[in-house]
Amino acid sequence: MNSQDHVADALSEYLNGDLPEARRALIQEHLAECVECRQDLASLRFTVRVLGQLPDHPAPRSFALSERQSAPRPFALPTNLFWLRTAMGAVAALLVVVLALRFASPSRQAAGPNGEFASAPTSAPVAAVARSQPQVASGGAAPQNSVASTAAQPASGSAPADGQSAAPAAQPTAAAAPAATSAPAAAAQSVASVATPPAPTVYPPGTTPNPAAAQPVAPVAATAYPYPAPSSAGGPTDASAPPNATAEVARAAPAAAPRASDQSPARNANAQPEPLLQPGPGPAWYSPALGLLVVLAVVSAGVLFLLDRRRR
Amino acid sequence: MSSAQPLSSSGNVSAEERAIAAARKGDVGAFNQLVALYQDLAYTVAVRLVGDRDTANDVCQEAFFSAFRNLRQFHGGSFRSWLLRIVTNASYDVLRSRKRHDTVSIDGRAPDDSFDERSAFGDPVVIPDDAALPEDLAQRGEFFRVVEEGLKSLPVEQRAVLVLYDVHGFSYEEVATTLGTNLGTVKSRLSRARGRLRDYLVRHPELWRAEERL
Numbered sequence: 215m216n217s218q219d220h221v222a223d224a225l226s227e228y229l230n231g232d233l234p235e236a237r238r239a240l241i242q243e244h245l246a247e248c249v250e251c252r253q254d255l256a257s258l259r260f261t262v263r264v265l266g267q268l269p270d271h272p273a274p275r276s277f278a279l280s281e282r283q284s285a286p287r288p289f290a291l292p293t294n295l296f297w298l299r300t301a302m303g304a305v306a307a308l309l310v311v312v313l314a315l316r317f318a319s320p321s322r323q324a325a326g327p328n329g330e331f332a333s334a335p336t337s338a339p340v341a342a343v344a345r346s347q348p349q350v351a352s353g354g355a356a357p358q359n360s361v362a363s364t365a366a367q368p369a370s371g372s373a374p375a376d377g378q379s380a381a382p383a384a385q386p387t388a389a390a391a392p393a394a395t396s397a398p399a400a401a402a403q404s405v406a407s408v409a410t411p412p413a414p415t416v417y418p419p420g421t422t423p424n425p426a427a428a429q430p431v432a433p434v435a436a437t438a439y440p441y442p443a444p445s446s447a448g449g450p451t452d453a454s455a456p457p458n459a460t461a462e463v464a465r466a467a468p469a470a471a472p473r474a475s476d477q478s479p480a481r482n483a484n485a486q487p488e489p490l491l492q493p494g495p496g497p498a499w500y501s502p503a504l505g506l507l508v509v510l511a512v513v514s515a516g517v518l519f520l521l522d523r524r525r526r
Numbered sequence: 527m528s529s530a531q532p533l534s535s536s537g538n539v540s541a542e543e544r545a546i547a548a549a550r551k552g553d554v555g556a557f558n559q560l561v562a563l564y565q566d567l568a569y570t571v572a573v574r575l576v577g578d579r580d581t582a583n584d585v586c587q588e589a590f591f592s593a594f595r596n597l598r599q600f601h602g603g604s605f606r607s608w609l610l611r612i613v614t615n616a617s618y619d620v621l622r623s624r625k626r627h628d629t630v631s632i633d634g635r636a637p638d639d640s641f642d643e644r645s646a647f648g649d650p651v652v653i654p655d656d657a658a659l660p661e662d663l664a665q666r667g668e669f670f671r672v673v674e675e676g677l678k679s680l681p682v683e684q685r686a687v688l689v690l691y692d693v694h695g696f697s698y699e700e701v702a703t704t705l706g707t708n709l710g711t712v713k714s715r716l717s718r719a720r721g722r723l724r725d726y727l728v729r730h731p732e733l734w735r736a737e738e739r740l
Contacts, residue, residue, distance in 0.1 A: 226717035232698075260657050261724040264673055265692035267659065273569040274583060277590045278558035284594060296619075 221248070225255050229262060298521070302514040309507040316500050533563045546605060550597045557594050564606060565590075567694065568613045574689045575617035577678050585620055589613045607696075607703045614686055614705060621682055660733065669733045676726035684719035691716055 221244055227233050228241050245252050533541050542563070548556035568589060572582035589612045600608050660666045677685055686705055690696040691712075696704065701712045727733075 222721070223717055226720050227713060232713070256657075257724045257728065258720055261720055261727060262692050264659065264669075264727070265688065265723075266695075268670055268673060268693050270566055271570040271573045271579070271582075273565045273586070274579065276562070277565045277568075277586055278561050279554055279590065279594055281554060283591070284552075284554040284557070 221251050222254055225251070225258055229255070229258055298514065298518055302511065302518060305507060305510045305514060309504075309511060312500070312503050312507060316504070533559050542605060546597070546600065549594065550600075554594075557597070560605070560609075561590055564609055567606070568609065571610055571689060571694070572613055572617055574674070574677055574693070575614060575682060575686060576620050581620055582617075585613065585616045589616045592616070604700060604703065607700050610690070610704045611706065618682065665733075672730055672733055673723075673727070676723050679726060680719055680722055684715045684722070687712055687715040688719040688723065692720070 221241060224233065224237070224241055228238060231238075233241065245255065533545060542560070545556040545559045549560065565586065569582055569586050572585040572589075573579055576582050576585060589609070593609055593612050596612075660669055677688065680688065683705075687701055690701045690704060691698070698709050698712050702709050705712070
């Protein structure tokens, strides 16, 4: 803005006498030298004079209120819809913000509002369930197995020497035989039962599956584990299993107890990687807030439309 | 209070205050005294804001209804400013509504700034300091009609300031209160409005060059 524009802007206030004395003196000094500004001032002065002489428009009628008109209305239509429109704009803006927050910030697994894991199942609970199910399916068989093997040993070891002790030993042996035969069947059943992944078990944070429950079934767990051993493609009864797989199973048996109590990081390594982020349901207030804002927006738009139509 | 005594606009503030107090309690007669005092002013402002008399009639009727219903919200100060604020807001609503349905802009038809009317000798036309209005009443009436057209060409915000300040003699503070704005905005809009109306009048030299129409 040059000095000419500056003076032109100030001429209106100069005409009103609103300028400080120092500024007024500067403008007077400029006017003495600038013909254009003097002409501008003259034209402005004439314009203001004309406006001051404009006649009023007398009211065509009396706007006095009658008694009926002054009675309170049961429902008065608002004359100014500005605030309604402003409120609508605010509601729309809030809706956009809530929607943006909802979709831009996915919830984490461990950050659920109630502390539970609400995500897809991981291998740890599945493995724990697999370990527990064989226990349930063949919980009787495993002890029977040990009983049978324990009973069979004295029976087999002392039969030639002690026929008297062999007879009672044979009874548990005979009793154990059906149990022994049923154990592999139970184990097979447990394998079949865990072939399909069970429903995930929800564990409160900070807890782990009870390792003691898995100890007795450690040998069976090795066979009932849903994920195949790294060196074995078949089941425990697969005669064609490679020798190293058999050796691995054999190693697994005496070392079952400490191994079962282990959290099995090797197994976790074989398990599917846990997804780091899962879209959760979001904070509990999202859905009600969204719903409320949508309702407010629709109602406001409807009211505004109806009022506008009635005012036309 | 007796509602038969008309209020005058010559500054009888105490009578006006009593009428306001009675109207706040529901005295329609007292309120109608205020209506009689300000209806010409309200109607004139409405005509100059909305541009036509029929719409101004509706605006004023609605404004007085609203004023009576909302009189409890008047907490003292200039009743004239408070009433005219209702009138201007109602006028703005009408213009906004009209803008949505018509093609005529409420911002007025901006004068062609590139237009440069010159005299027969090529000099730019200026309004001399001693320019006068036509003395003939008919010509004066025609002159005022042109001025009113010039007012319509202004943006409504500038038009409102010009009408209240230069036409009806409101102070800066009253204009700011009536329009709900601040003093700086009032002065700025007043300066721009005067300049634009002046430019409009320059394009009609036949109206104020009385000495050339002899």
